[in-house]
Amino acid sequence: MAETTVATKTVKLSITRQDAPDKPSYTEEFEIPYRANMNVISALMEIQRNPKTKDGQATAPVCWESNCLEEVCGACSMVINGKPRQACSALVDKLEQPIKLAPMRTFPVVRDLVINRERMFNALKRVKAWIPIDGTYDLGPGPRMAETKRQWAYELSKCMTCGVCLESCPNVNDRNSFIGPAAISQVRLFNAHPTGEMNKEERLETLMEDGGIEGCGNSQNCVRSCPKGIPLTTSIAAINKDTTKQLFKSWLGM
């Protein structure tokens, strides 16, 4: 019987790690067996099964966050080969190796690739990114939304609070109070809703305070980076228009 040597294909990864929020970061190299149709998550799962570095040394398995695995939840955002994106939709076959993974440092790093996106949820709370319908009595049905408008609004509603836009924005940092593109686009979404519109001014006024819309510097990296293709810069400009109108209205007491 002829002896066959099968060249085992491998996947190389270079991962920026961090043991705890206040610990320094370091890089570890990994080499794992290749399987067809792998994505970055399945590569991380492989490391979890056999947590050894490229040199064969045992190490703690790499921590990451993921959930839906179909690019709708926003949990697995990380910097992959220099660009922030979802790990679940990052296919190994389409990535240059070694695949460089790093946490999105705009956010506090919890451990390894896990980050804390709390500031985004706080921003949504601040701008009241919801439709208030609770009350002490039945308010009855709200106004209808035109189907064409609903289809348009659906595009904005695809936002999954993944944080990629904030990561790519040069003005989201410790020195700047900019709220970030995601929340501004959500204000546009909820201000467009026939019922949400009733609290329009309240949302705009929140964006006209410290830590609002004014930090946008028009670098437009957000719209280039958004995994859902949301027209973030159009949303920002549209809300710029609305806040400008609101500014003059409140000055003139209209």
Added chain:
Amino acid sequence: MKGNSYLSRKIHSLLGVIPLSLFIVEHMLTNFAAVEGGPQGFKDSVNFLNGLPLVFFLELFGIWLPLLFHGVYGLYIAYQSNLNTGQYQYGRNWAFTLQRISGVITFIFVVWHLYQTRYQVMVGNVTHDELGGVMNGIANNPVFFIFYIIGVVSAVFHFSNGMWAFLVSWGITVGPRAQRISSYIWMAVFVIVTAMFLMSLGAFRGDEFKETASAALAWANLV
């Protein structure tokens, strides 16, 4: 601090257009008189400006105070920004970065340029009529000539790209198409205004400006 940074930023943005952008265009036209009318044309144009009624207040509220606020708050805005063109090499991100760099260069240039010209008039070293001679001295000094070219290009870029950003920040150009067309227009403005400024700077090198003020020339060579 409620509402503070929004208003400051809006004032910063508005002052960039009214009066500062208007001023840079006015300044370009005054300088260009040196190309079209030579020393006499430039002198007339400077005298026309200084003959405007309430010129002190025009300068104070139309230039000095807006320039001070826009410049100082602008430095703070530049400090608040990360520059990440290494990671995101998109045209608009480059413009974002250059807007901050050109702003800082323009700030330094304007302070120096004011010291060499307006301040010297104020302390009485030169008169308005002799400014052509001062500029002749500056434009013929290779170091200042290059410094002025860099300063002028930075200032005009900051003005053109700033106008593009103003239209976005006030919600005038909203969609991507409007913003793209606006960027073409302001790119053209950048080229034309830069060319006119540099032509004026070139014109100041001419010997005909030398005669206008030997005292001023002596002073400019000293600096």
